[in-house]
Amino acid sequence: MKDLRADFPLLTRHPEIVYLDSACTSLKPQAVLEAERAYYAEFGACAARSSHSLGRQAGEHAEKAREQVSRFVGAHSHELIWTRNATEGLNLVACGLDYSKRRQVVTTEMEHHSVLLPLLRLREEGRIELEILPADSEGQVPLARWQPAIGRSTALVVTHSLSNVTGTGQPVRELAKLAHDAGALLCVDGAQGVPHQRTDFGRDKIDFLCFSAHKMLGPNGIGALVVSPSQQSRLRPLLAGGGTARSVSLQKVEQADGILRFEAGIQHYAGMLGFAAACAYLQRLGMDEVERQGRELGARLDEGILSAGGRIYGPGSGPSGLRTFNLPKAKPHDLGLLLDQRHIAVRSGYFCAQPALNALGAGGGAVRASTYVYNTDGDISRFCDELSRLAPLYS
Ligand SMILES: Cc1ncc(COP(=O)(O)O)c(C=O)c1O
Numbered sequence: 001m002k003d004l005r006a007d008f009p010l011l012t013r014h015p016e017i018v019y020l021d022s023a024c025t026s027l028k029p030q031a032v033l034e035a036e037r038a039y040y041a042e043f044g045a046c047a048a049r050s051s052h053s054l055g056r057q058a059g060e061h062a063e064k065a066r067e068q069v070s071r072f073v074g075a076h077s078h079e080l081i082w083t084r085n086a087t088e089g090l091n092l093v094a095c096g097l098d099y100s101k102r103r104q105v106v107t108t109e110m111e112h113h114s115v116l117l118p119l120l121r122l123r124e125e126g127r128i129e130l131e132i133l134p135a136d137s138e139g140q141v142p143l144a145r146w147q148p149a150i151g152r153s154t155a156l157v158v159t160h161s162l163s164n165v166t167g168t169g170q171p172v173r174e175l176a177k178l179a180h181d182a183g184a185l186l187c188v189d190g191a192q193g194v195p196h197q198r199t200d201f202g203r204d205k206i207d208f209l210c211f212s213a214h215k216m217l218g219p220n221g222i223g224a225l226v227v228s229p230s231q232q233s234r235l236r237p238l239l240a241g242g243g244t245a246r247s248v249s250l251q252k253v254e255q256a257d258g259i260l261r262f263e264a265g266i267q268h269y270a271g272m273l274g275f276a277a278a279c280a281y282l283q284r285l286g287m288d289e290v291e292r293q294g295r296e297l298g299a300r301l302d303e304g305i306l307s308a309g310g311r312i313y314g315p316g317s318g319p320s321g322l323r324t325f326n327l328p329k330a331k332p333h334d335l336g337l338l339l340d341q342r343h344i345a346v347r348s349g350y351f352c353a354q355p356a357l358n359a360l361g362a363g364g365g366a367v368r369a370s371t372y373v374y375n376t377d378g379d380i381s382r383f384c385d386e387l388s389r390l391a392p393l394y395s
Helices: 009-013 030-043 053-072 086-096 113-124 143-149 172-181 258-262 269-285 287-307 332-341 354-359 377-394
Strands: 080-083 104-108 129-133 154-160 185-189 208-212 223-227 245-248 253-255 311-313 322-326 347-349 366-370
Touching: 030 053, 030 269, 053 080, 053 223, 053 269, 080 086, 080 258, 086 113, 086 154, 086 185, 086 208, 086 223, 104 113, 113 129, 113 154, 129 143, 143 172, 154 172, 172 185, 269 287, 287 311, 287 322, 287 377, 332 347, 332 366, 332 377
Parallel strands: 104 129, 104 154, 154 185, 185 208
Antiparallel strands: 080 223, 208 223, 245 253, 311 322, 322 366, 347 366
């Protein structure tokens, strides 16, 4: 992939920075900043409600954005509900389904807290039975562990397409089949998968797909939940308010149709336009190329971490250039701070996936280096050099 740093204002302003925290949040290209600015500067009005020309323009741009983002994940625009982020979509699905006939939800210990916490709360409230599948020593949950767990009492299967701890994924298509054969639904946490590999909601027969713009070059505060129309009617919205009803009297409310039922209140229109610009940017690069670069940078991270004497958690080799590791005797936050003093930004701690780190034997936390499209070979060399200079401090 060609060097894209010039497209990213933060990197041109701070050429010394090596940003390796993209699994947390990505940097934004100029095209995304410009799309957000254009909304406020050029039409800035409420979409779909105000019939004046500024409102109509806002509406047209918002609907084009919906088309662009849904196309990016192989879905139709009438299937995409705007959310604040992946977390909101995951909560909407977990809390919005009816568990009166089937009570079981199946997930894994490798999930992000945004999957686990809503489910643990439902379990605490006695609303669901929760089956949490254990991972193997590399953080993988093979299909053979899923098969016996999914059955006639399963309402929902929830898992990630790529993990934010190991960078490797679950076999989404096979899980959809397993779930559907048992009459259950599949919810995919695509927060890491959608930014790093081709995602096809329709082909893979996913029932619910949640993701965030900010991890894929887009703005903060906007995400999407993709749901097929047949499942939309089974989902209870989290919020009700402006825009979610067709007619309201004090005696009777007629709900709006389809996705509109879920989008309560004035929406983040600038975010939608920025999100669409991010998808367009990634599409121009090509998602196969994005994945290829992620794998390549990931393999280079492996070399550097291992030659510094580090321990990598997970099998490596995932589609994103993400590696979670520790240097023996080094406290993760100390190492993170030392790297930061050298202008290298990594994440340290539990990455909102504490059970996953416990399962991998990293109960004291770990360090995570995660790449994205703006990272270069030179960035990885800088990271590896600094790590090998720091390693002797801990020997
Ligand atoms: C795998 C995974 N799921 C869910 C989330 C939650 O995403 P957000 O904070 O954008 O809602 C994250 C964020 O790090 C993640 O990595």
